[in-house]
Amino acid sequence: MKHRDTPYTCHVFVCVNDRKGERQSCADGVGTAIKDLLKQKVEERGWKPQVRVSQSGCLGVCSSGPNVMIYPQKIWFGAVTVDDAEAILARVGELIGRADQ
Numbered sequence: 001m002k003h004r005d006t007p008y009t010c011h012v013f014v015c016v017n018d019r020k021g022e023r024q025s026c027a028d029g030v031g032t033a034i035k036d037l038l039k040q041k042v043e044e045r046g047w048k049p050q051v052r053v054s055q056s057g058c059l060g061v062c063s064s065g066p067n068v069m070i071y072p073q074k075i076w077f078g079a080v081t082v083d084d085a086e087a088i089l090a091r092v093g094e095l096i097g098r099a100d101q
């Protein structure tokens with residue numbers, strides 16, 4: 001095993017877990033749409049070298065979903081809607097020193 005530092009300043013995890021209605025899960029909301037939108041915006045803004053948006057499985061806080069978590073800053077956004085994407089991006093912009101975009 002090789003131990004390395006992550007290449008990203010911010011790694012944005014968007015839960016897209018789908019429990020198919022058996023229990024609340026982030027896919028009941030708009031997890032996939034949020035992930036797609038954040039990925040698109042990060043690419044458009046040229047943040048990809050510093051920021052990675054990844055879909056994730058369950059982040060362990062299903063009843064608060066849809067959930068987005070940012071590491072290593074340990075930031076958690078719950079009850080996210082598509083309308084929250086710009087606010088999340090603004091926070092990411094601050095974290096990477098690109099708050100002007």
Ligand code: FES
Pocket residue numbers: 015016017018024025026027057058059060061062063065066067
């Ligand atoms: S299903 Fe998204 S946090 Fe559990």
